[in-house]
Amino acid sequence: DIQMTQSPSSLSASVGDRVTITCQASQDISNYLNWYQQKPGKAPKLLIYDASNLETGVPSRFSGSGSGTDFTFTISSLQPEDIATYYCQQYDNLPTFGGGTKVEIK
Amino acid sequence: QVQLVQSGAEVKKPGASVKVSCKASGYTFTSYYMHWVRQAPGQGLEWMGIINPSGGSTSYAQKFQGRVTMTRDTSTSTVYMELSSLRSEDTAVYYCARAGQWLVIYNYWGQGTLVTVSS
Numbered sequence: 001d002i003q004m005t006q007s008p009s010s011l012s013a014s015v016g017d018r019v020t021i022t023c024q025a026s027q028d029i030s031n032y033l034n035w036y037q038q039k040p041g042k043a044p045k046l047l048i049y050d051a052s053n054l055e056t057g058v059p060s061r062f063s064g065s066g067s068g069t070d071f072t073f074t075i076s077s078l079q080p081e082d083i084a085t086y087y088c089q090q091y092d093n094l095p096t097f098g099g100g101t102k103v104e105i106k
Numbered sequence: 107q108v109q110l111v112q113s114g115a116e117v118k119k120p121g122a123s124v125k126v127s128c129k130a131s132g133y134t135f136t137s138y139y140m141h142w143v144r145q146a147p148g149q150g151l152e153w154m155g156i157i158n159p160s161g162g163s164t165s166y167a168q169k170f171q172g173r174v175t176m177t178r179d180t181s182t183s184t185v186y187m188e189l190s191s192l193r194s195e196d197t198a199v200y201y202c203a204r205a206g207q208w209l210v211i212y213n214y215w216g217q218g219t220l221v222t223v224s225s
Contacts, residue, residue: 034211043201043215044151055213087151091210094167095141097151 002026002090006098012106019075021101023088028068032092035064035073038100039084047086048073080105108132110202110216117222123190126219128202135183136160139207142176142187144198145218154200157185158207192223 003026013019023033031051036044046055048064051071061076075082083105088098113127128140142154155166157176164176170189178185185202200219203212 032210036212043203043218044212045215046211046213049211049213089151089210089212091208095153095210097153100150 002029002093002096004088004090004096004098006088006101008101009099010102010104012104013078014106015078015080017078017106019078019082019103021073021086021088023066023071023073023098025069025071025090025092027092029090029092031067032090033064033066033071034089034091035062036087036089037082037084038087044087075103078103078105108204108214110204110214112200112202112216112219115220115222117224118192120193120223120225122192122223123188124192124221125186125188126200126202126221127184127186128216129182129184130159130204131183133204135180138204140176140178140185141203141205141210141212142174143201143203143212145201146195146198149198154187156207159183159185189221192221194223197221197223 005024033051035048038044047058047062052064063074065072085100085102087100109131111129116124118124136159141156144152157164159178173190175188202216204214205212
């Protein structure tokens with residue numbers, strides 16, 4: 001299985017801050033990488049697909065980049081409603097997820 | 107609109123089986139594959155397997171081989187996930203999620219079903 005290493009596991013930032021999360025694949029996955037947001041008690045929500053494509057209806061402060069093994073997810077200006085856990089997921093092979101990043105407000 | 111509605115929470119004893127349902131609506135049931143993903147309390151997401159609602163073919167994560175069975179009923183647009191020989195480590199929220207066979211982008215999820223395994 002392809003391992004996805006996500007970091008950091010948690011972060012605390014102020015409203016308006018730029019937040020960056022990274023995800024590293026154990027082998028080349030091209031751009032087969034998605035990002036999800038999960039709030040407590042809810043199912044994950046797709047934000048970014050194929051590394052850099054914004055899902056319809058998702059605010060433009062969310063973005064993604066990368067290819068191969070190294071990927072980045074960015075919130076350009078953190079908002080209170082962005083408090084959640086974020087996961088990356090690859091699908092070059094059988095789907096696997098990163099360990100998650102819990103984002104909190106400082 | 108696309109909806110995936112799952113069955114309610116379950117409490118099972120170790121060694122028992124559980125069968126979770128996921129009823130799809132708002133799209134052509136046989137046009138998309140259905141995946142099952144689980145999440146243990148406070149933990150991350152774990153892919154369990156996939157079923158093709160059209161022909162019923164399945165593929166399971168190696169970890170669950172021999173314990174999981176995914177089926178579908180096209181007459182009710184419902185997929186099922188049955189997990190047997192339950193142990194405490196199977197306590198988790200189980201999600202169904204719609205995607206393609208190879209284009210695995212989960213843009214629709216069920217609400218989740220909590221399965222608690224406890225003696």
